Amino acid sequence: MTGDQWGYGKEDGPSAWHINYPVALGNRQSPIDIVPDETTLDRDLGPIFLDYDSCTSINISNNGHSVVVEFVDSDDRSMIRGGPLDNPYRLKQFHFHWGEKGHEGSEHTVAGLGYASELHLVHWNAVKYRSFTDAASAPDGLAVLGIFLETGDDHRWLHLITDVLFMVKYKDSVTDFKGFNPKCLLPNRLHYWTYLGSLTTPPLHESVTWILLKEPIVVSDKQLGMFRMLLFNGEEEDERKKMENNFRPPQPLNGREVRSSN
Ligand SMILES: CC#CCOc1ccc(CNS(N)(=O)=O)cc1
Numbered sequence: 226m227t228g229d230q231w232g233y234g235k236e237d238g239p240s241a242w243h244i245n246y247p248v249a250l251g252n253r254q255s256p257i258d259i260v261p262d263e264t265t266l267d268r269d270l271g272p273i274f275l276d277y278d279s280c281t282s283i284n285i286s287n288n289g290h291s292v293v294v295e296f297v298d299s300d301d302r303s304m305i306r307g308g309p310l311d312n313p314y315r316l317k318q319f320h321f322h323w324g325e326k327g328h329e330g331s332e333h334t335v336a337g338l339g340y341a342s343e344l345h346l347v348h349w350n351a352v353k354y355r356s357f358t359d360a361a362s363a364p365d366g367l368a369v370l371g372i373f374l375e376t377g378d379d380h381r382w383l384h385l386i387t388d389v390l391f392m393v394k395y396k397d398s399v400t401d402f403k404g405f406n407p408k409c410l411l412p413n414r415l416h417y418w419t420y421l422g423s424l425t426t427p428p429l430h431e432s433v434t435w436i437l438l439k440e441p442i443v444v445s446d447k448q449l450g451m452f453r454m455l456l457f458n459g460e461e462e463d464e465r466k467k468m469e470n471n472f473r474p475p476q477p478l479n480g481r482e483v484r485s486s487n
C-alpha cells in the first residue's frame with residue numbers, strides 16, 4: 226500500500242492506514258463519538274458565520290474515496306468565521322461519507338449512534354498559512370464543518386448534486402460544477418459541538434478544528450442511493466467496486482474536551 230493506495234476495504238482500510246500513516250495512532254485523531262452529556266457548555270463560544278459566494282464553486286469529481294466539490298480558494302469570497310475560530314478560514318472543498326444502509330455511514334457518531342451520511346466542508350487558515358497544503362499540516366490550519374444527513378423526505382437542493390453524479394461515476398473523473406452555493410445544504414439552526422482533531426482520511430494530519438452541527442439535514446433514501454452508484458475504481462479497471470461505507474470509525478478521545486455552543 227503506497228501513496229494514495231489506501232481505501233476502505235479489508236486490506237487497505239482504516240485498520241491498516243497506520244502502516245503508511247503512523248499519525249493514525251496519534252492522540253487527536255478523528256472522527257470521535259460525541260456523548261452530549263459529557264460535552265462542556267461553553268457560553269463564550271459565539272455563533273459561526275458562513276459567508277459563501279456561489280461564484281467560487283469550480284468542479285465536482287470522484288477522487289476514488291468520495292465525491293468532492295472544489296472551490297476557488299485564492300481569495301476570501303467563501304469563508305467560515307466565528308465560533309471557536311481565531312481567524313476566518315477559506316472554503317476549499319466539500320465531500321461526503323456514507324454507508325450502504327440507513328443506520329450507519331457518518332464518521333462522527335452521537336451517543337454511539339451513526340447517521341446515514343456526513344457532509345464535510347473543508348476550510349483552511351489563509352491568514353496564517355500561504356496554501357492549503359501548508360495549512361493542512363499545522364495544528365490550527367484547517368476547520369471542517371460537519372453536517373449529519375438523516376433519511377426522510379427529499380432534500381430540495383441535493384438534487385443539484387445527485388443529478389450530476391453520473392458524470393463522475395469513475396475514479397479520477399471530473400466535470401464543471403459552477404454557481405453552487407453550499408449554504409443550501411445547511412440545516413435551520415447552527416448550534417454545534419467543537420473539538421480539536423484530524424483529517425479522517427489519509428494523510429490524517431492533526432490539523433482540524435472540528436465544528437459539527439447538532440441539527441442534521443434530511444435527504445431521501447433515493448437521493449442517498451444515487452451516491453452508491455459511484456465507483457471506487459477507475460473506468461479502465463475490471464473490478465466494479467460500489468462507492469459506499471467510505472467512513473472511518475470513531476477514534477479514542479484521549480481526554481479531549483468537546484465543547485457545546487448551546
Ligand atoms: C495535505 C493534504 C491533503 C489532501 O487534502 C485533503 C482534503 C480533505 C481531506 C478529507 N478529510 S476529512 N474527511 O477529514 O474532511 C483529506 C485530504
Ligand SMILES: [Zn+2]
Pocket residue numbers: 320321322345425
Ligand atoms: Zn470527510
